[in-house]
Amino acid sequence: MDTTASGRAPVLQLKDIRKHFGGITAIENFALEIYPGEIVALVGDNGAGKSTLVKIVSGVHAPSSGTITMEGREVTMASATMARSHGIEVVYQDLALADQQTVYMNLFLGREPVNRFGLLDRRRMIDETDKLVKELDVRIPSVRATIRNLSGGQRQGVAIARATHWASKLILLDEPTAALGVSETAKVEETVRSLKQRNIGVLIISHSLDQVFRLADRICVLRRGRQIGIRNAAETDKNEIIAMITGLQH
Amino acid sequence: MSSANTSTEVGSLASRFNLQQYVVYLGFLAIFLFFAFMLRDSGFLTVRNLSNIVLQTAPVTIMAIGLVFVMSAGEIDLSIGSIVAVAALAAAVTIASYGMAAGIVAGLGAGILIGLINGALVAYVRLPSFLVTLATMGLFAGVSRSMTDLRSISVTDETFTGFFGSGSLLGVPSLIWWTVIAIAIGHLVYRETRFGAHVLATGDNARAASVSGISVPKIRLAVLTISGGLAGLAGLLYAGRLQAAKYTLGETDLMTVIAAVIVGGTLLNGGKGSIVGALVGSLMMGMLNNGLILMGLSVSDQMIVRGLIILTAVAVSLRDKSR
Numbered sequence: 001m002d003t004t005a006s007g008r009a010p011v012l013q014l015k016d017i018r019k020h021f022g023g024i025t026a027i028e029n030f031a032l033e034i035y036p037g038e039i040v041a042l043v044g045d046n047g048a049g050k051s052t053l054v055k056i057v058s059g060v061h062a063p064s065s066g067t068i069t070m071e072g073r074e075v076t077m078a079s080a081t082m083a084r085s086h087g088i089e090v091v092y093q094d095l096a097l098a099d100q101q102t103v104y105m106n107l108f109l110g111r112e113p114v115n116r117f118g119l120l121d122r123r124r125m126i127d128e129t130d131k132l133v134k135e136l137d138v139r140i141p142s143v144r145a146t147i148r149n150l151s152g153g154q155r156q157g158v159a160i161a162r163a164t165h166w167a168s169k170l171i172l173l174d175e176p177t178a179a180l181g182v183s184e185t186a187k188v189e190e191t192v193r194s195l196k197q198r199n200i201g202v203l204i205i206s207h208s209l210d211q212v213f214r215l216a217d218r219i220c221v222l223r224r225g226r227q228i229g230i231r232n233a234a235e236t237d238k239n240e241i242i243a244m245i246t247g248l249q250h
Numbered sequence: 251m252s253s254a255n256t257s258t259e260v261g262s263l264a265s266r267f268n269l270q271q272y273v274v275y276l277g278f279l280a281i282f283l284f285f286a287f288m289l290r291d292s293g294f295l296t297v298r299n300l301s302n303i304v305l306q307t308a309p310v311t312i313m314a315i316g317l318v319f320v321m322s323a324g325e326i327d328l329s330i331g332s333i334v335a336v337a338a339l340a341a342a343v344t345i346a347s348y349g350m351a352a353g354i355v356a357g358l359g360a361g362i363l364i365g366l367i368n369g370a371l372v373a374y375v376r377l378p379s380f381l382v383t384l385a386t387m388g389l390f391a392g393v394s395r396s397m398t399d400l401r402s403i404s405v406t407d408e409t410f411t412g413f414f415g416s417g418s419l420l421g422v423p424s425l426i427w428w429t430v431i432a433i434a435i436g437h438l439v440y441r442e443t444r445f446g447a448h449v450l451a452t453g454d455n456a457r458a459a460s461v462s463g464i465s466v467p468k469i470r471l472a473v474l475t476i477s478g479g480l481a482g483l484a485g486l487l488y489a490g491r492l493q494a495a496k497y498t499l500g501e502t503d504l505m506t507v508i509a510a511v512i513v514g515g516t517l518l519n520g521g522k523g524s525i526v527g528a529l530v531g532s533l534m535m536g537m538l539n540n541g542l543i544l545m546g547l548s549v550s551d552q553m554i555v556r557g558l559i560i561l562t563a564v565a566v567s568l569r570d571k572s573r
Contacts, residue, residue, distance in 0.1 A: 080461055080463070081463050084463065090461070094457075096457060096458035096461050096462070097455065097458055098450070098451045098455045098458050098459065098521065099454060099455060099521070100450070100454045100517070100521035100522045101447075101450060101451065101454060101521070105447060105451075109447075109451055109458065109462040109464070110448070110451070110459065110462030110464045111463070112444045114443075118443065119438075119442040120442050120443065120447060
């Protein structure tokens with residue numbers, strides 16, 4: 001399996017990341033590198049700090065200390081808009097889709113192209129959306145369909161397609177299949193795997209270790225804000241990861 | 251692939267032309283046919299009467315455009331009726347001393363300013379628009395009463411009354427011009443601009459809009475300001491047509507405007523709406539008004555019948571939209 005594409009600069013490098021909320025330490029001494037085309041899973045129990053880390057990388061929270069480097073350049077992430085301008089996209093747990101709008105309007109939500117008269121360029125939005133959902137094999141009835149008429153898996157597909165369209169460097173996936181059935185989960189996992197060919201880094205949070213082992217190249221374990229370790233998925237097993245998550249000896 | 255495309259087209263056609271979107275047109279047609287038959291000898295179908303309906307409806311239509319934006323963004327504006335009176339009085343008083351141009355600025359300015367106050371309280375103090383505009387509705391109803399001590403102010407500037415009321419251009423009455431232009435611009439902005447898309451996204455899912463980089467507070471401020479400005483314009487139209495301004499102007503319009511907008515297919519909770527639907531809804535309300543008068547119903551009976559019909563129309567157009 002082609003994993004860390006050695007010799008290339010990581011798309012994202014986190015060094016000595018700490019985050020305090022008042023007197024409480026949410027994250028201490030976190031370090032992680034994600035390479036282009038690599039899928040890294042972030043696992044840990046509830047309250048381990050996964051969400052805080054996602055918020056740091058997506059610009060919602062600034063770290064209390066530490067550096068974030070993208071392709072060798074140190075960056076600051078003061079807002080979600082800044083994170084987006086660095087090529088980072090997030091697929092939120094609740095998907096952040098506008099239910100009564102069409103698929104194509106959601107794909108371009110907040111970034112709608114306009115023609116020279118300042119009017120929405122629907123043709124372009126429809127064409128680009130159509131092309132993308134075909135490439136990612138997201139099976140929806142039409143890009144003109146309204147989101148609320150789609151199934152959970154189709155919505156997740158649209159949310160991932162949107163992230164894929166805009167992310168040039170990194171996609172964060174927060175529990176992408178938590179609400180899905182078996183076959184829909186398989187479809188979404190296939191879509192996530194196809195992101196590797198686009199040379200985008202993927203950071204995925206999942207409670208399902210089976211899923212983590214199906215998708216991830218490397219697995220990073222957090223416990224109570226501390227980084228317990230990073231393992232190559234091919235060189236570890238579920239027992240070791242569970243022991244790392246729970247802190248119980250095996 | 252081609253078969254998949256065909257079924258796709260059929261599916262989207264079916265979903266686009268569902269009954270609900272027709273309700274306003276069917277209701278319009280039903281009421282029209284009912285009156286055309288019942289009042290065939292009472293002059294309902296004369297060109298004069300029908301164009302009168304459109305002229306009388308103009309201020310309600312203009313306010314309805316603003317409310318489509320407000321409701322699509324998931325907010326409400328209950329203060330439009332009070333804004334109409336304040337704007338009309340501000341314009342009338344100013345025209346008397348400083349002339350037409352200053353009067354227009356005063357009228358529109360009053361509407362925009364009240365809209366800005368509503369919008370700032372909703373967007374930045376984060377109070378619910380229902381409560382904010384309920385309060386400003388009462389507040390500015392008081393202001394309009396105290397502005398001229400309940401007196402009516404006449405508007406004698408003929409350029410003004412022509413422009414906003416009784417005049418015409420190319421044989422078309424100015425109130426129809428106002429209606430057509432406002433609907434055209436409103437529809438274009440609502441359907442074909444990024445702003446319109448952001449209004450819909452905000453009303454649909456404010457969090458999604460926000461994480462997509464849309465400034466939700468700015469959208470909320472903007473829609474309430476637009477609504478205030480258009481209510482101000484409606485005030486000018488009333489002052490122009492009646493050649494006078496009084497605190498009672500717009501007093502009873504709120505229910506009519508809300509009914510027109512909802513019957514016209516705009517969701518109360520935001521995310522979906524139609525400017526053209528609001529126009530048809532507004533004309534429907536005007537036709538209802540007109541027909542009931544021609545049928546000779548007493549004022550109290552008119553109110554009861556109108557209330558029942560609005561209730562029915564709203565119930566039909568809201569049914570299973572929340573599914």
